[in-house]
Amino acid sequence: MQRQFSASLPAAVSVSSIRRPSNTTGIELPDRTSVSTGYTRFNAQLSRRRHNNQAVVVNPLSHLTDEELVADVYRFQAHYLESVNPEDLLRAARVAKDVRTYDEVARSEDPNAGSRLPVILEPKEKEALKAEKDVLFSERGMFIVILTVSLAAFLQGFVQQPRRDQQPKPPAAVWRLGAANASPFLSAAVFGCFASLPINDLVGRRGAMAVAAVLIFGSSLASTWCRTWGSLFGVRAINGIGMGIKAVSTPILASETAVGFWRGSSILAWQLWVSFGIFMGFVFNLIFNAAIGPGEQGPDEGGDRFSHEYKVLGLILGSPCVPALFLLAGL
Incomplete structure (x- = not known):
């Protein structure tokens, strides 16, 4: 030996x-x-x-x-x-x-x-x-790390906001809407989490978070122009890959950079801001739903087409672009 x-x-x-x-x-x-x-x-x-x-x-x-x-x-x-x-x-x-x-x-x-x-x-x-x-942010640069991790967690929760149609729909339309809502979670579990390891090995923790932010920004922006459930399902799946990469990489970054005395608090910031992001996602849902008056409801365009309400509520899916840009700036 x-x-x-x-x-x-x-x-x-x-x-x-x-x-x-x-x-x-x-x-x-x-x-x-x-x-x-x-x-x-x-x-x-x-x-x-x-x-x-x-x-x-x-x-x-x-x-x-x-x-x-x-x-x-x-x-x-x-x-x-x-x-x-x-x-x-x-x-x-x-x-x-x-x-x-x-x-x-x-x-x-x-x-x-x-x-x-x-x-x-x-x-x-x-x-x-x-x-x-004795001092929470005694490490040099730890404050910006906590801020960036919190931004990433907020974005994680904000992206999870579901779409909702208040108008009665046939069962097939309800299933299509549910599939579009569930696709980010499916792709995050099946593809995003597994892709995080090679991406982290290639570009590091911060690089992996940047890749996730770019995927979420691009997919959120593209979802505002989606008019069929199939296209929305695919775009939201890309969104989920970014969610999976970020969900694996960000808490590990928080734990690796914090000293042992404050490591638990640093990691818990992830769950705290994810919850706040989900809360703000529902707040934006309420705002956009309230902004659509009864007289503005358009007829269902039939088949895989979305109604006028879906077109307006597409802004909800595009709203994560803003926190994604802030995350890139923090990185």
Whole structure:
């Protein structure tokens, strides 16, 4: 196992030369038992996850020995972060591994607190660690991330608004209207969610959200000119693909960018603004329905053609263009 780890480290770093944190009194790292084989290490992780009855999300670094952490950091830096100083990355990883311990050090009034830890915190680092827990938007750029995620969630709910015809219709027309309303959810589940993985791998989280916003903008704009249920079904299906991509990508972006102390609140912003978007969708439905007077109802054009009411209410389906543009601006 040591040979495997050492092969991933630079020549100047060897596993045997890494300083292990010593067991001392005061605020120090919890004791961990070194693992002799890779099989034992990963088997122990699997056992912990299988017996995690309370669904506790465990720090993925917490069970690594210092040797394993160093090996993983240098391997990760060599493959993904070549522009980053590996020593800086290792310093950050050691703090992240025992972030609660270092948070106690940052809040301690003892100037010697944590002096035996692998990382000696500087005053500005202590202030940053305390701000992560005490200040909601302490991270640089986190406010615009939350704003963009909220816009995406609002758009997600706003797009879901159903179309409704208040005039009595034959059963076939009701089924066609229902199919046009359901097509976004069908395509989101069947195509959009599955397409999110390759799109995220290709252009990243923010790029995937941009692709979704463009699909929703284009399909919403096209739906205002649809005059048959078949064309509306197809356009709304494209709309649903954008919904599926965005529904998968956006909450993950929120969780990846937020620190652990605020991650739950950041993810819940998605559901909050989706609900608000659905609410505003129904508000717009009421506004457009109220704007159509009884004398403006046109005759049904027969077959697959929509009535005059459908033509006017097509504006409802085009209204998501506006929040889609705001989402693109936020991205």
